[in-house]
Amino acid sequence: MLSIWRISWRNMTQNKKRLFFTLLAMVLGTAFVTSMLIADKTTDDVFDYYEQMYVANADYWVLSDDYTFPEDLISPILNEPIVSNSLLALDKQAFFELADDRSLSQRAVRITGVSDQSSPLLTLPVIEGKLDNEGLIVPEPVAELLGKGVGDTIQFTGMGEAKISAIVEYTQLLASPSNWERAESTSFRVLAPLSLLREWTGKQDKISYMRFQVEGDGTELFNTFQQNFQGTSTYIEPVVADDLQSNDIGGLYTFFYLIAGLSIFISGFIVFNMIYTSVIERKKEFAIMKSLGYTQSSVSKLVLIEMTLLAFIGTAIGVPLGIWLGDLFMKALLGVFEFDMVYTMNWEMPSLIGVLIGLLFPIVFSLFPIYYAGKTSILLTMKMADRTTSTSKRHYVKAFFGVVLLLLGTIDHPVSYAAIIAGAILLFPYLLKGLSALMKPVFVTFYKYPGTLASRNVTRQLNRNGNTAAILAIGIAVILLLSAVVESAPRGIDNDIRSTYGGNMRVKSEAPWLAEDMEKILSYSGVTNVEPLAEATPITWETIEGQMRQFSVLAVRENGPSLYTHGQEKDIMNRLRQNPSVLLGERAFAEWGGTIGESIVLNTPNGKKSFEVIGVGKTSHYAGYVAFMDALVMNDVFGWANSFDLLLSVDKEPYDTIRDQLWTDFSSHLSKVETVEDEIQSTTSAISGMNELLFVMLVLVVGLASIGTANTLLMNTLERVSELGTMRALGFTKRQVRNMILAEGLLIGLTGILGGLATGILLIYLTSKSQLMDGFLSFQLPYSDMLLAIVAGVFLSLVAAWISSKSASKMDIQTLLKEG
Incomplete structure (x- = not known):
């Protein structure tokens, strides 16, 4: 048994650079997953901590x-x-x-x-x-x-x-x-x-x-x-521990898991590429082993042990690195919030999950190469034959399915995103082939004859090189979509707040507002309307599963300020007046878990009562974690009589002037004056702060994908050792060999960058037209991130190509010919 592990270790270390790049991809993939899991659990703990602190033991x-x-x-x-x-x-x-x-x-x-x-x-x-x-x-x-x-x-x-x-x-x-x-x-x-x-x-x-x-x-x-x-x-x-009115971080969790999944996908592809190429290179070795009595399972077991060793090493390094990255990520993440929050890193369970993922994902992505190694044919391998027939028909089928998947991506459904990504991956070899033909004159101009060879060489391993470019592209496309969401979200939130805020200013008091107070405010220069707003808070209620929650209930009136959008506001108001019923905000409705027409149980000032849920409204108030009730019902049935808030509509007059006047006239009981701009800034500040994190993520994802480019170029180079030796013998200089490989890497990188930009733009466009997003994302491209993707992609692709070219240029002619 020990000899098998030694053989596996020897096989892995025969090509140290390829081993290094593969191991680096596994380490980073495991580290990114671990850090995202830690960020997820720690963020959840932070808000739970402050929520429990507020509730205490009451x-x-x-x-x-x-x-x-x-x-x-x-x-x-x-x-x-x-x-x-x-x-x-x-x-x-x-x-x-x-x-x-x-x-x-x-x-x-x-x-x-x-x-x-x-x-x-x-x-x-x-x-x-x-x-x-x-x-x-x-x-x-x-x-x-x-x-x-x-x-x-x-x-x-x-x-x-x-x-x-x-x-x-x-x-x-x-x-x-x-x-x-x-x-x-x-x-x-x-x-x-x-x-x-x-x-x-x-x-x-x-x-x-x-x-x-x-x-x-x-x-x-x-x-x-x-x-x-x-x-x-x-x-x-x-007293209920429920801070969902002030805590809307569900999108962060999606962000965490999306980055983690993308990292594993890219790392897994690099692992697959390496092990599959290794199996192809060692077909003679496997054939000889089987001729000496090794079974199919024995050969597969040998390759499995190699991947298990790599997985253990990658996990041992990646998980501690992920814990460190998770700490850095939490500092950056909590830094976007207005208040200085303390946190204790929750790393134990995320680290354990990271260990399991780190050990399993390399093996899962290697299952096909492992199986393929065991199926090696002794006779065909010894004859230097291959069971692979003409692949032209397969190429047509692949292209057909790629186009079909892209067309399916236009359907307004969450699955369409996966269809677009899968379709793009299938079509990338053809994109690489087309771009190679288009770029050939440019490469010839800059690199002379090595540029011609580079354009030809990338099509020799078309699927491998195309898939490498596709991985870079998918990483760029997903990050661009996230960037577009982050950039567009403040604009969407801005529109939502302005359309449902109910005015331009909200004024809070410690005492109920009197009619003479409202008349006085209406006399202010620039104030065009003053409306009372009754808000009952905190009101506890029960979900369908019987769990206790709490939110605010806002009073609405016919011809009163717009506090929500529904599409059938007039019908909703009529139904709210006819019988004791409520309209729930989107997040409140989702948390409640019932259906329209069922009743929600509220602990009102007049006791526990049931109210029919007649609809779901879109509102900016408390991020949709709120309920709306007719003002008369709130007074008579619900038991809430007073209004401590006023909504002011202001025309032209500067907010600061009116704010100062309010504080001067009502300083004895005024508690807060907030403008619609204040609410917008407060709501969008955390989202805007995510831009810096996305910049970092974009560089990290492109860097991880570039490791795959380096690995692919290294494999391409090692497969052409004999050819390189012949070229050197015929007069090719080391610099020409280096330029040829640099051109190949640049071509793969450009294909990934251009394809990523195109896929990203397509995803952004379809998302902006999606009814699922309901106008939340406008079609506006994140130009700064696109520029960063181009610069980072080109630079890191050249670095990856340079590493591979240095390896080839350092080998002398005799070594190249011997190894060939």
Whole structure:
């Protein structure tokens, strides 16, 4: 048994450069897969971590649609024996007192007073200081912007001052802008002792909400108080760990797995190319082995052991490299988000999966060559014959199927993408042959006679060279499609937000808006319309499987602002008014899992109620994780009476002027002023940041494909050793040999680049016309990435060709003739 492994090792190391390139492709393929798996799991863990941090250990909370409510309303709950922990909180908008000349909107801060800063119902990762229930707790970005540290004093306009007792990491509860520009539309947040905030505000018996934890099953308690609170402004909800309103990263997972699959596909092709060529070269060896008594399975087993050895080596190097790349990728990925997030790399299970994939994919891609090696015919091989007959008929069939698959790719279906890629791969040998004929005059001009030979040589191994170019092309095409999506997504999101935002500005208040408030705002120069917006949040609900989720419910009115698009808005509004029903956003509908016409169960302020789902609307609000209800139904049946938001339509007047006026006139209860541009910038910033990652991915994919080009050229060169020796003997110089191989590599690379650009453009065009994308992707080419693909493809193809040409040019004439 040991001798077989030694023989396998000897066979692998006979051609060290080919072994190196194949092993490098396997290492990079395994590393890319491992890093993408790590990025997937770690990203998921990051958002789960912050979601659980926000929920802490709370089971239920009591809120109000009047913003605050008397503390004595929740006394019966606090007296319940099963209530083990509770946390009372009061929110109050205020302003920092700063020496710098900052606007009111930039100085706005929401102070949350809590009854116990160290409560188990509150998770605050402390960086510096301690939770002493005496001073302020500020997030790190706020401390840095204000230039404050633990022990320093912060003063609030018209309220008072307090010292900082602790600085904490980012949490959802204290999510704050990290720069003054973002502070224009987003308030800072700090925590204070409840007693101190009550002293400042005079609200001695008021709270905004209460969280509590129960021992055992609190369902009976929840049902009891849900009934008791009906008809009041107070309501009770389960605390649900569900951040899908603020976390729309499903597309990232698709991105991760697409890159991983592409890497494995390219690496697998390189492995297949190497082992298949090796089997062809060793047919005499296999025939002799079988004549000496080796069986078909013994020969196949020998080749299998060779691939197993390579797989073990590639995995041993690739997985640790993938862990390192995964860490780098996470730093780059989280860097595109607005807040500084911490993460702990989840590498154990992804690494194990990476090991399994690293061990299996080389063997899977080698199954046909392994089988082919065992089927070697002794008689035909010894006669130097081959069972392969004329392949012209096979070429026609291959071309026919390639064209058919491309035509099938025009069908609007997800499978069409696979059809286009498969069709392109089948047609690439003919593209290489045609381009070789077209480029021949150019190569002759630059390389003289070696250029003529290069144009001829690439067609001698047409399938191998065409497939090598195809792999480069597919990598380029997929990355270009991703780039187009990333570039076009902000434009699509921009259109969606503007069409469903409901106006130009959204104004939030701590108190319900009064009719006189709206009249005053309507009198502002440039304000053409003011509409109240009722938003009930957080509202918990049940999926079809009975899982608890939470979202917001927005009120809509006939002739009111457009908050969604459906195509039959008038019919939807009529149906919403006729009976208690809801329209779900796309993501909410997908998460719910039911069908139109079924009922969704909501925990409303008036108790648990069922509402018929009458349709699905496309909306930018909370990325579609939302529900819409008629305003009258929301008031009468749902039990939500007040509007804390206003939607303003603005004409011509600068937003900043109106924003400043709003903060001046309503500073006592105004909490946030956001423009449609602010929402667009906030939503698209993370997507725009993906461009840099795609640039890196494009270079990596082209680099991986270029390893295949180097391997193919090296195999082509080794197969022509006798021919090269003859050419040298007839007067060819080393430089001419080198130029010939450089021209071959350049031709393969150009075919891959041009084919990749054409395939990418076709994919982008068909995607832009697809109803599945619903206008999300416009037909606009990512020119910067296309230019990068051309430059990187040409450069790396030349590097790959140069490596192979150096090997051939270094061999002297005697060595070439002997090896031939």
